Amino acid sequence: MSSRIGLLLRLAPAALLIAAAVAGPWLTPHPLDAPVTAPYGPPGGDAPLGGDQLGRDVLSRLLAGGRELIAMALFIAVLVTGISAVLGAVGALRPRVGRVVERAADVLILLPAVLGILLITLSWPDGGRFAVIGVAVVLGVPYAVRFVAGAAAPVAASGYVEAATAGGERLGHLVLYEVLPNLRATVLALFGLRFVAAVYLVATAGFLQVGPQPPAADWALMIRENTAGVLLNPWGVLAPGIAIGLLAVSVNLAAEALAPRTGPRAVLPL
Amino acid sequence: MAGLLRRPDPNRRAWRVVLAVVRRAVLLAVLLAVVFAAVELLPGDAATATSERGEGEAALAERRHLLGLDRPLFTRFWEWMAGLPTGDLGTSARGVPVAELLGGPFPNTLLLGGLALAVTAAVSPALGCWASLRPGGAVDRTVRGSATAVLALPEFVVAVGLLLVLSSWTGWFPAVTLTGPDGGVADPSMLVLPVLALAIPQIGWNTRIARAALADESRAPHIETAVLDGLPRRRILLHHLLPGAVPAIAIGVATSTGMLFGGAVVVETVFNYPGIGGVLTGAVTDRDAPLVAGVVALTGAVITGVLLVADLLRVRFTGGRA
Numbered sequence: 112m113s114s115r116i117g118l119l120l121r122l123a124p125a126a127l128l129i130a131a132a133v134a135g136p137w138l139t140p141h142p143l144d145a146p147v148t149a150p151y152g153p154p155g156g157d158a159p160l161g162g163d164q165l166g167r168d169v170l171s172r173l174l175a176g177g178r179e180l181i182a183m184a185l186f187i188a189v190l191v192t193g194i195s196a197v198l199g200a201v202g203a204l205r206p207r208v209g210r211v212v213e214r215a216a217d218v219l220i221l222l223p224a225v226l227g228i229l230l231i232t233l234s235w236p237d238g239g240r241f242a243v244i245g246v247a248v249v250l251g252v253p254y255a256v257r258f259v260a261g262a263a264a265p266v267a268a269s270g271y272v273e274a275a276t277a278g279g280e281r282l283g284h285l286v287l288y289e290v291l292p293n294l295r296a297t298v299l300a301l302f303g304l305r306f307v308a309a310v311y312l313v314a315t316a317g318f319l320q321v322g323p324q325p326p327a328a329d330w331a332l333m334i335r336e337n338t339a340g341v342l343l344n345p346w347g348v349l350a351p352g353i354a355i356g357l358l359a360v361s362v363n364l365a366a367e368a369l370a371p372r373t374g375p376r377a378v379l380p381l
Numbered sequence: 382m383a384g385l386l387r388r389p390d391p392n393r394r395a396w397r398v399v400l401a402v403v404r405r406a407v408l409l410a411v412l413l414a415v416v417f418a419a420v421e422l423l424p425g426d427a428a429t430a431t432s433e434r435g436e437g438e439a440a441l442a443e444r445r446h447l448l449g450l451d452r453p454l455f456t457r458f459w460e461w462m463a464g465l466p467t468g469d470l471g472t473s474a475r476g477v478p479v480a481e482l483l484g485g486p487f488p489n490t491l492l493l494g495g496l497a498l499a500v501t502a503a504v505s506p507a508l509g510c511w512a513s514l515r516p517g518g519a520v521d522r523t524v525r526g527s528a529t530a531v532l533a534l535p536e537f538v539v540a541v542g543l544l545l546v547l548s549s550w551t552g553w554f555p556a557v558t559l560t561g562p563d564g565g566v567a568d569p570s571m572l573v574l575p576v577l578a579l580a581i582p583q584i585g586w587n588t589r590i591a592r593a594a595l596a597d598e599s600r601a602p603h604i605e606t607a608v609l610d611g612l613p614r615r616r617i618l619l620h621h622l623l624p625g626a627v628p629a630i631a632i633g634v635a636t637s638t639g640m641l642f643g644g645a646v647v648v649e650t651v652f653n654y655p656g657i658g659g660v661l662t663g664a665v666t667d668r669d670a671p672l673v674a675g676v677v678a679l680t681g682a683v684i685t686g687v688l689l690v691a692d693l694l695r696v697r698f699t700g701g702r703a
Binding site: 214217218219220221222223224225226229230231232233234236307310311314315318319320321331334335338341342345348349352355356359360362363364367 | 408409411412415416419420529530532533534535536537538541542544545549636639640642643644646647650651661662664665668669670673674676677680681684685688
């Protein structure tokens with residue numbers, strides 16, 4: 112029982128932070144798009160974190176700036192985990208499919224994710240956030256499939272899966288009813304890791320200004336926009352920086368806590 | 382080092398080296414084909430991207446012709462691929478050879494990434510070894526905890542933190558990189574913050590890999606024998622554990638190369654470093670896909686090289702086996 116409480120304690124920081132970011136847009140004390148201080152105004156008065164490059168309230172933009180980042184990262188993590196759970200189980204049952212996925216991962220390791228995002232957003236100018244989501248999924252799935260396939264191999268070789276195969280069950284039934292239910296811990300851990308990776312990618316895309324566009328309130332974009340005035344009001348950069356840092360670290364700790372003790376280790380590049 | 386290991390059949394080892402080289406070359410060629418296809422098949426091309434407002438269809442068609450965009454896809458692909466080994470990376474959307482645009486910045490990025498890779502390769506195994514000396518002890522827990530904490534941080538967040546603490550508040554290192562007359566970095570102190578910002582997340586990542594590889598290796602029977610023989614811990618670690626863990630550590634560091642290049646693009650923007658980051662930000666504004674494809678080709682080649690070194694280390698440390 113105490114291990115369950117320990118697990119909850121390690122999941123709590125990430126859950127709290129995500130809840131705060133989701134509720135944040137309703138709590139903003141000032142409008143997001145109107146100046147309340149001088150440009151890069153120092154903290155004080157009714158703007159406890161000062162103003163940004165246009166004098167807009169940093170605290171309000173901080174509260175509003177996390178929801179879309181987290182929503183996109185969650186969406187990517189769900190897609191990557193879902194696709195690779197199925198593909199990984201298929202790969203363990205059908206070695207030929209497994210080998211194709213393995214080769215794809217070997218090729219994609221040569222393409223840094225940031226360059227992949229730039230390449231796709233350039234070739235597909237109207238893609239916007241779908242381009243970022245698309246790249247994150249395409250680049251994330253091969254590694255994730257390896258992770259699932261490694262855990263699924265012993266399950267696929269177990270007696271009851273062989274019995275079901277001999278009983279003439281179709282591949283879809285084997286994947287959904289025989290293999291995946293036994294991989295719940297692996298899939299949950301994978302989801303945590305893919306969420307960490309997705310936060311990294313979405314934030315980096317925001318910083319490179321290929322994701323959300325100004326004047327959107329977005330943590331990564333805030334850092335990019337306010338770096339020039341860092342000496343006048345460091346909070347314009349510090350506050351969103353701390354927010355992204357806390358999000359990455361707390362989600363990563365939660366993913367660690369979910370990982371099965373004896374399962375495959377978390378060896379997948381972001 | 383090799384004296385510790387059984388010498389395998391030299392022919393078999395040479396064959397494995399050839400196989401590793403060919404395999405990496407084929408994978409790189411496939412990546413380049415995928416990149417070219419992605420640039421070509423997605424909507425929008427260089428001619429429309431650089432067009433002026435109100436420019437007529439005729440002018441667009443003429444620039445398409447100048448850029449060679451009206452020729453068959455396969456011909457262009459073949460010319461691009463055939464040009465790569467000779468250093469011809471194609472033409473940017475503005476009509477300048479890509480190789481010319483990258484000639485100055487790319488070596489700077491290579492220097493930045495190379496230094497960060499060297500720091501990572503030196504620090505991570507050292508931290509992993511230090512933590513391994515007393516498994517479960519205070520050092521072990523601190524090293525593993527902080528490695529886990531930093532490995533997920535985006536580089537630009539680390540960069541901004543370093544910028545505030547080590548530059549704005551203490552004034553120890555310069556906040557921006559100035560370019561010398563030769564196009565390189567004006568002063569070595571300007572490299573410290575960008576290299577740290579790039580290396581810290583990768584050190585977190587690779588320290589975990591090194592620690593795990595050493596833990597796996599410590600379960601091997603010959604280690605148990607060494608412990609029972611009463612050899613000093615340090616000696617067991619350096620002479621018995623570490624050689625066995627080298628292939629896993631090498632693969633880990635090698636896979637960091639891609640992350641370092643991706644991170645370099647971002648970190649260069651923060652510190653105004655004269656590398657490909659600046660070129661790419663310009664390319665985003667110009668929608669210059671051929672330029673980005675050229676950068677991908679170059680980085681892909683560098684990453685292939687580093688992965689190949691890791692492959693060869695594995696061949697060396699495991700001989701013809703496995």
